[in-house]
Amino acid sequence: MRGLTFGFILATGLGLLHGVNGHGRCHVENRDFDFIIVGGGTAGLAVATQLSRALPYECVLVIEAGPDGRDEPKIYVPGLRGSTLGGVYDWVLPTVPQAAANGRTIPHNRGKVLGGTSALNLLVWNRATVKEFDAWEELGNPGWGWKNMYPAMLKAENFQRQDGIAQYGNDGVGYGGPVQVSLVENPPAHVQACIPTLGNLGLENNLESLNGHSIGAEYQPAMHRVSNHTRSYSVDYLPRAGDNLVIMFNSTVHKVNLDYDWRGTKATGVTLVGGKEIKAKKEVILSGGSLLSPKILELSGIGQKAVLSKAGIRQIVDLPGVGENLQDHLRIQTSYELKPEIPGLDVLKYNTTRAAIELDLWRRSQTSLYQYSGSCYGFLKWKQAIGNDEKLLRLAHQSVDWSNPVDRKKLSLLTDAYSGAPDLEVVFGDGYIGTKGYPAKGTPGHGKNYATLLGGVQHPFSRGSVHINGPDPATKPIIDPKYLGTAFDLEATIQAAKYLRKMATTAPFKDLWVSEFDPGLSVETDAEWETYVRNNVFTFFHPLGTCAMLPKKNGGVVDPELRVYGVQSLRVVDASVIPMIVSAHIQTAIYGIAERAATIITDQYRW
Ligand SMILES: Cc1cc2nc3c(=O)[nH]c(=O)nc-3n(C[C@H](O)[C@H](O)[C@H](O)COP(=O)(O)OP(=O)(O)OC[C@H]3O[C@@H](n4cnc5c(N)ncnc54)[C@H](O)[C@@H]3O)c2cc1C
Ligand SMILES: *[C@@H]1O[C@H](CO)[C@@H](O)[C@H](O)[C@H]1NC(C)=O
Ligand SMILES: *[C@@H]1O[C@H](CO)[C@@H](O)[C@H](O)[C@H]1NC(C)=O
Numbered sequence: 001m002r003g004l005t006f007g008f009i010l011a012t013g014l015g016l017l018h019g020v021n022g023h024g025r026c027h028v029e030n031r032d033f034d035f036i037i038v039g040g041g042t043a044g045l046a047v048a049t050q051l052s053r054a055l056p057y058e059c060v061l062v063i064e065a066g067p068d069g070r071d072e073p074k075i076y077v078p079g080l081r082g083s084t085l086g087g088v089y090d091w092v093l094p095t096v097p098q099a100a101a102n103g104r105t106i107p108h109n110r111g112k113v114l115g116g117t118s119a120l121n122l123l124v125w126n127r128a129t130v131k132e133f134d135a136w137e138e139l140g141n142p143g144w145g146w147k148n149m150y151p152a153m154l155k156a157e158n159f160q161r162q163d164g165i166a167q168y169g170n171d172g173v174g175y176g177g178p179v180q181v182s183l184v185e186n187p188p189a190h191v192q193a194c195i196p197t198l199g200n201l202g203l204e205n206n207l208e209s210l211n212g213h214s215i216g217a218e219y220q221p222a223m224h225r226v227s228n229h230t231r232s233y234s235v236d237y238l239p240r241a242g243d244n245l246v247i248m249f250n251s252t253v254h255k256v257n258l259d260y261d262w263r264g265t266k267a268t269g270v271t272l273v274g275g276k277e278i279k280a281k282k283e284v285i286l287s288g289g290s291l292l293s294p295k296i297l298e299l300s301g302i303g304q305k306a307v308l309s310k311a312g313i314r315q316i317v318d319l320p321g322v323g324e325n326l327q328d329h330l331r332i333q334t335s336y337e338l339k340p341e342i343p344g345l346d347v348l349k350y351n352t353t354r355a356a357i358e359l360d361l362w363r364r365s366q367t368s369l370y371q372y373s374g375s376c377y378g379f380l381k382w383k384q385a386i387g388n389d390e391k392l393l394r395l396a397h398q399s400v401d402w403s404n405p406v407d408r409k410k411l412s413l414l415t416d417a418y419s420g421a422p423d424l425e426v427v428f429g430d431g432y433i434g435t436k437g438y439p440a441k442g443t444p445g446h447g448k449n450y451a452t453l454l455g456g457v458q459h460p461f462s463r464g465s466v467h468i469n470g471p472d473p474a475t476k477p478i479i480d481p482k483y484l485g486t487a488f489d490l491e492a493t494i495q496a497a498k499y500l501r502k503m504a505t506t507a508p509f510k511d512l513w514v515s516e517f518d519p520g521l522s523v524e525t526d527a528e529w530e531t532y533v534r535n536n537v538f539t540f541f542h543p544l545g546t547c548a549m550l551p552k553k554n555g556g557v558v559d560p561e562l563r564v565y566g567v568q569s570l571r572v573v574d575a576s577v578i579p580m581i582v583s584a585h586i587q588t589a590i591y592g593i594a595e596r597a598a599t600i601i602t603d604q605y606r607w
């Protein structure tokens with residue numbers, strides 16, 4: 001296998017095109033390629049790499065809107081995760097004001113850099129459960145159940161086993177894949193309280209929680225390369241690519257070029273912002289992510305009549321599902337000022353001397369606060385969290401859109417006590433990560449360390465949409481997730497918040513803090529919690545489902561081979577194809593989708 005020669009940058013007279021490989025028949029200057037992958041993000045680099053390996057005689061082009069970013073410490077130092085949000089590598093896509101969240105606008109961060117959102121995300125590496133993937137299959141997608149998705153997900157990872165406090169069993173992790181994952185060596189004291197605290201609340205320690213059965217309290221891996229303590233992400237696929245893979249940086253795709261007549265419609269290539277056209281002899285694959293792939297389809301004339309005509313775009317393919325079915329995980333959090341003797345990670349925010357010392361330790365590969373990358377979770381059914389789940393289940397029945405098969409699946413997982421699909425995730429977060437932001441200098445909370453507990457509603461019923469806002473590719477899409485849009489979603493988020501308080505007041509965690517910072521112990525009644533939830537509900541940044549793999553009559557955009565309905569030679573491979581949200585941070589599922597996509601596409605073209 002040939003590796004890519006990084007750093008050998010070719011540039012045309014325009015200064016637009018850059019390649020990472022200097023050899024071979026496939027050059028960035030070419031005007032046609034066999035496959036064009038739009039978006040060098042999480043799924044994009046995985047599918048592109050696997051195609052380049054399996055089809056060595058084809059030329060594969062990745063077009064990425066952002067820069068390279070591999071030399072950016074804010075990306076590769078685990079302890080600096082989060083520092084890129086809102087910066088130059090971020091598309092920053094705000095929602096429209098969310099009526100049920102007091103009219104607040106919630107920003108969606110999205111990577112605009114090689115690796116996409118895997119370059120910006122918070123490193124959590126976990127996995128949803130057997131019945132949820134089986135639900136994908138049962139929704140009309142043969143081959144997408146646990147049986148096929150599990151091996152596909154395992155292919156992406158290499159679990160680096162270590163000694164130390166955070167232990168994992170054997171089942172559920174993969175070896176030999178490109179993304180390096182590991183348990184953190186030194187969780188902070190307040191995170192070490194996770195397993196015993198949840199244990200005191202009746203949750204068993206699950207040592208093999210990535211094997212499709214995640215219920216319990218558990219340490220789980222982060223995408224963390226142990227050898228030099230760096231972020232591992234989708235760019236780690238690239239050294240495995242053939243020299244037939246070419247990457248074009250800083251180049252934004254405006255639309256897919258379509259040839260159409262009375263016989264049908266076929267994708268023939270793409271047009272970049274600025275007008276340059278590139279041909280795809282075999283296929284165009286959209287991997288722009290769930291908030292941007294629908295935009296490319298719509299700008300190309302594929303989508304709902306009403307949306308397209310409002311934007312002044314001629315409809316070429318009528319596909320009502322484009323941009324619909326938007327689902328996300330609802331997040332709520334409570335935070336605690338730690339006792340002065342309990343170490344915390346906020347010190348890196350308020351003490352620049354200490355931050356410099358720790359960064360220097362990191363650079364010299366010595367134990368450093370900048371190595372820490374998140375670690376301990378609980379996954380549970382509502383019954384385990386709140387005992388009597390009758391009210392929630394009643395509200396769930398009221399919140400379901402009975403005409404929608406995805407909603408009905410969610411309800412069946414929720415109401416089946418033995419589904420094994422968790423309803424609630426809780427996270428023992430490090431440092432202050434509430435919606436107010438770390439207290440500013442000169443305010444009372446400054447100079448303190450905090451622990452934040454996060455709660456995530458795993459299968460909310462609200463479904464929103466993302467659509468273009470006019471014909472200009474530079475305009476951000478209109479994103480409306482309808483957060484807290486059903487009675488169930490609101491009540492579930494309130495129950496999640498109350499459970500976080502219960503965790504905080506349970507030993508041993510309860511002995512580590514002096515005061516509750518968010519919302520504060522004065523918040524007690526359901527009405528007070530509701531106000532807090534409406535003012536502070538947030539996202540786990542898992543928007544998905546907007547080019548859903550579903551039967552067309554159910555709002556589907558792609559078929560089980562990820563082909564866009566009504567268009568030849570056009571697929572979507574990213575989080576947008578996920579039909580139903582699952583109870584985990586979603587990147588492992590996305591890599592699984594990319595791996596399966598590569599197998600499906602290769603099977604079609606191998607000779
Ligand atoms: C702040 C944050 C924290 C997160 N934390 C976690 C976590 O800890 N664990 C977890 O599992 N998940 C996490 N997620 C979610 C996860 O990272 C994403 O769901 C996932 O990376 C999305 O992958 P994707 O391939 O669908 O899209 P992306 O990775 O976003 O890739 C899309 C790519 O397409 C490019 N692109 C878009 N439009 C165009 C265009 N027109 N032309 C050219 N290029 C284009 C983009 O620049 C980008 O590189 C987090 C997300 C965020 C925002
Ligand atoms: C892309 O653009 C950025 C910002 O203008 C620039 O620094 C970088 O060199 C360009 N090319 C690549 C390959 O990142
Ligand atoms: C860390 O190691 C990887 C794999 O060897 C390497 O590609 C990367 O450049 C290293 N990063 C740093 C910052 O040392």
Ligand SMILES: *[C@@H]1O[C@H](CO)[C@@H](O)[C@H](O)[C@H]1NC(C)=O
Pocket residue numbers: 351352353354357
């Ligand atoms: C900041 O950190 C340095 C180095 O650990 C320490 O000497 C100093 O006392 C700290 N300052 C504050 C205000 O905590």
